[in-house]
Amino acid sequence: MSSTFRSLRYYNARLFFSGLAVSNVGTWLQMTAMSLLVYRLTGEATAVGVTLALQMLPTLLLGAWAGVIADGRDRRTMAIVTQSALAAQALMLGTIDLAGWANLPVVYALSLVLGVVNAFDNPARRGLVTELVPTVDIPNATSLNTAVMTGSRIFGPALAGVLVTTIGTAWCFILNGVTFFAIIFSLVAIRRDEMFPVERREKGGKPIREALGFVVGRRDMLIIYSLLLIVSTVAFNQGTVLPKLADVRWGGDEYYGFLLAVMSVGSLTGSLLTARQHVVTMRWFFGGIVVMALAGFGLAWAPNLFVAYVWTVPFGIGGATFVAGANAITQQECPPAMRSRLLALQAVAFLGSTPIGGPLTGLIADNVSAEWALAYSSVISLVCVAVAGMYWRAGVSPVARDAKLEDWVGERGS
DSSP: OOOGGGGGSSSHHHHHHHHHHHHHHHHHHHHHHHHHHHHHHHHHHHHHHHHHOOOOOHHHHHHHHHHHHHHOOOOOHHHHHHHHHHHHHHHHHHHHHHOOOOOOHHHHHHHHHHHHHHHHHHHHHHHHHTSSSSSGGGGHHHHHHHHHHHHHHHHHHHHHHHHHTOOOHHHHHHHHHHHHHHHHHHHHOOGGGGGGOOOOOOOSSSSHHHHHHHTTTTHHHHHHHHHHHHHHHHOOOHHHHHHHHHHHHHOOOOGHHOOOOHHHHHHHHHHHHHHSSSSOOOOHHHHHHHHHHHHHHHHHTSSSSSHHHHHHHHHHHHHHHHHHHHHHHHHHSGGGGGGGHHHHHHHHTTTTHHHHHHHHHHHHHHHHHHHHHHHHHHHHHHHHHHHHHHHHHHOOOOOHHHHHHHHHHHHHHH
């Protein structure tokens, strides 16, 4: 089996990723339809940004605590509960929309419910991935997890672009609710005797402070989490700005779903390229940010839809390399009993920044221009990666980096 897909040698990993792929097609179907619903209700990018902010605010407030819970409990059981709750939310939203009762307050309220459940689902589900393969394959499994989630964006948004105009947003939400049964089935069917259980966090102590201490005490972790916080705040608000860009520059908001789908081809490529790396390095992580930022300039001022499609591919490659690289490096370096907490802190940094970045990007789109609502993030990202790169090089010698690589190559060969 190709080294890119080596985690799929394990039955539980194959089962989990299959269910996750189906479920995430539905998730992106709903996310795309929800952004279009809010934009069509209001005509404002700011309202779309607020919707996304409400989905991510609970992660900012509850994410670290949810990671502590996931580290101390059965992650499989916790994921079954959260995925079932997400299915119920989607079916409720679809029923309300189908009945003609959908309005902005209702969408805001259900977005907040979605966010609360996701705050607990994220560390449980991502932490579970590390129990499906042996330690040496964890970086590959986490990268494949990102690949499955980003690859689902190829189909979900494109499907939304077709279905929203033919059968309406309500059925998109209902279809998403149905797709959750795929991941729930895979979680129930996992073979416990083939799992690779990790050491659980002992009760007591100060688990969040311990995780923060690990991040602050290591130069690589401090850089990763800082860039996740800053870059994610400004650069991952496509759901806010692309509906308006598509509307004012490229012929109509109905192209938004197809833009996300093409971007996801790039995202899948970036995730799989990361999965091929036996050791994911900081240079790889930095490179993803640079590629995404440069592509952001081209996308912002693309003169027509075809050129926009072209620029979305490297934008997706860079973004996925950035995210998958952060996940893989964290999993490579952290103690097993701390994984869910660190993944939860990543979610706080990455997703929890949306309550700031989403409305800010929407305000820029509505009051400055849709182009600068995308391009300002590229400027900030390039400045941040330049500063972070100099800080990293100042603290790590070439000898230390070579020794680290040799250790990992030796571990894989043993």
